[in-house]
Amino acid sequence: MLKYPATAGLMKSQPNIRDDSDLPTSFRELIETYNELNATNIDEHWDEPSPLEFMRYVATNRPFVIRQGCANWAASCKWSAEYLVRTIGDSSVNVAITPFGESNADAVLEQEDGSTIFVKPLEETETFSDFLLYVQNQERSGTNGHIKYAQTQNDNLRNEYETLFADVPKDIPFARIALQQAPDAINFWLGNSQSVTSLHKDNYENIYAQIRGQKHFVLLPPLAAPCVNEQSLVGTTYVRAQQAAVGVSDELVAVVDEPVATVPVATWDPDDAESRTTSFSRLAQPMRVTLDEGDLLYLPAMWYHKVSQSCGDEGFCCAVNYWYDMDFSGSFWATNNFIRQAARQVNREGS
């Protein structure tokens, strides 16, 4: 990492300006300068930060992990399969369903004609007991049925999973104090190693707590926008085939949403780095971090993240995350939208 020297005098803040540079060159310098000034390994702590220490990370929009940061939560102690079934087994829960081996929830799907669409999972409800058993059986047997994932991200831990809410803190004190707000949503996640969430970003400050199993994050800062090849894709949703046509089938097919609309999607996959690239993708330096049981991650607002997982002893992975509204004031929000939009222009012109 390079620390720029500060020199006295009025004109000191104006280095490296070239009169003859073009937009692709400026984008390359943007990413290279960021890479020079920032580590690609994540900061690791073993103690909770003070609100001020946390605010310094928010200020630089940089992630960190607290190893064993949620290890003493009741959830970390209590959330066995047996406990979960005993507590909420009979409740109906929302489950996201996607085809095995083909695609993930909220993902880019390449069609036979080479075009790409954006596909959202089928959502169905079933009892939590049935859902958990399905997840565990698939993990243990390696069977090829659909993938099921509880991932609604609609504050479900204070609604659908409310009876489990007593087992986690009602907020994250260092974040509440620093950000001067209560969490906007607290989400419960449960699935197995087949569930992968593809690269995307959220406009929230995110505190992520790993309760069972491991989560594997691939992270990119917001200014990697030129690398991720954002495209406007037609939005579709999986439905069961018998809903789309006559006949009985367990097959899932992607059906175009009504009304037809496109959504902006990061189409580059850092784990398949030679496909769907832009001329900037090779400059990206993804940060990789694995959360073990009991670890806590601060994922800053607008960071691209791809998430996969490994199961714990009981054949499932479970996590909780706290979303705090990001601050839209200052220049961060406006600047990020500008970079995304300019990146799409330069990538379009380059293709």
Next chain:
Amino acid sequence: MLKYPATAGLMKSQPNIRDDSDLPTSFRELIETYNELNATNIDEHWDEPSPLEFMRYVATNRPFVIRQGCANWAASCKWSAEYLVRTIGDSSVNVAITPFGESNADAVLEQEDGSTIFVKPLEETETFSDFLLYVQNQERSGTNGHIKYAQTQNDNLRNEYETLFADVPKDIPFARIALQQAPDAINFWLGNSQSVTSLHKDNYENIYAQIRGQKHFVLLPPLAAPCVNEQSLVGTTYVRAQQAAVGVSDELVAVVDEPVATVPVATWDPDDAESRTTSFSRLAQPMRVTLDEGDLLYLPAMWYHKVSQSCGDEGFCCAVNYWYDMDFSGSFWATNNFIRQAARQVNREGS
């Protein structure tokens, strides 16, 4: 001010993307979005912030003023002309000298052929007593001699003006604690109402304390780069005419620096808003704030600022500022350089 609504779901963070926008449109949206999400009046406080409160301002790169924030400093009580002369009257001090009514220190100068150069002041030393008397006499009589300004910004309060340093805090506690560092420079400023510092920016977090007279700031955020019409101008310095040619004269002439070099300079003046414009200048919403005696300003890193002043009872203005190194990590530094560079490209292409 508009607060963007947060909605649940993975795709919520992707508003307002247009597939057909061009770079000038994206720049307009950048500035307009910032203007929508941020006030143009400055936050005013009457109490010192905590380090955490200060860090929130650093995080959003937004200025604030603490009214009477340095009113209880010894300097605010003691720094009369008589005290200053008694304390450092015989010391030699560095004085920046520029022609009356023509230009300011570190300023854009239009030449007779219409071209523009960047001109730095003549620097000479004289005793502080002589300097102060000159400043006061000019202010009181309105005479048209050269303008003199003590403005070296090289940590002069801990060097040239060291005997006055005991009258101010050795750092700003809320900034030291939040930023985890001592100030990089502490500067003493003294001049009269003729001294104007033209629009520029510094790569420092700046705490500015008004001791005598008033300072009038015109402020623009870093992302106003497309508005300020940055140009690479040839650097020159004023010299006394007899140094440049044979003969005796008090006249100051701008002589090109050796070796010849250009410096990037913001050439737009928010107080002369119809001259030297770019197509974006009209979108700028300058923030104006006057510091009265005893007021403290936080001027965030990289903000453009133009500074003029009014004198106190004794015919001079005096201020102290603390420069703390800005944080070059995170995305702020890299992003600002990108915006400046892309702004120069779009303005060049538009002209």
